Amino acid sequence: MEILDLGLDILTWAAILIGCFFVIITGYGLLRFPDLYSRIHAGGMADTLASFLILGGLALQSGLTLVTVKLIFIIAFLFITSPTATYALAQATFVAGLKPRVDEGQLDDTPPTDKVEGGKD
Template sequence: MSAVIDILSWACLVVGGFFCCVGALGLLRMPDFYTRMHAASVIDTLGAGLILVGLGLQAGWTLVTVKLLMVGLLIFFASPTATHALARAAMARGLKPLLAQPENPSSKP
């Protein structure tokens, strides 16, 4: 049973790390503020959540797991709320999203 828990734990850690790396790449590659903010929110909720689950599986049923659960709940509730507040503040300041408009070759002079 210990080997199964180790395999599940490492799978969560690796997949969570993968999502964090993809989200970090998204922060660098996305064209505007709103898409970068979306990439950052994915890192917080999915990547960090999977890493915390993997660490909780490694810790077993101890006080460490309870602390990891509390950190996970904080991330789960605070990250989407902060992302939403940041997006509303950016909209209120007049920052418009970059909309990709397909070019129409017939409309060029």
């Protein structure tokens, strides 16, 4: 049983640390990417794999109890609600007239200058 506990602890550390890596990458990508559409992709990382890894690591620690069920429910809620919110955001942006920058090449560091006034149809 000692070996099993140690293995579970190691798995928990690995899952949560990789999840933390993805969470920090998400924040960094939100700060670094040049325009809104690419920032949406960066924000999607925290919703999917990072939350799955961190909450899965917590579920490994809690064993087979009601706590695990609640963690699975949180994962399910995030996985259902986050694409809906992302789609609503992307479509509102597109309808408001903010065109994406389609590029074939290099990233330039200048912030986007096009602003959206209002956003009403």
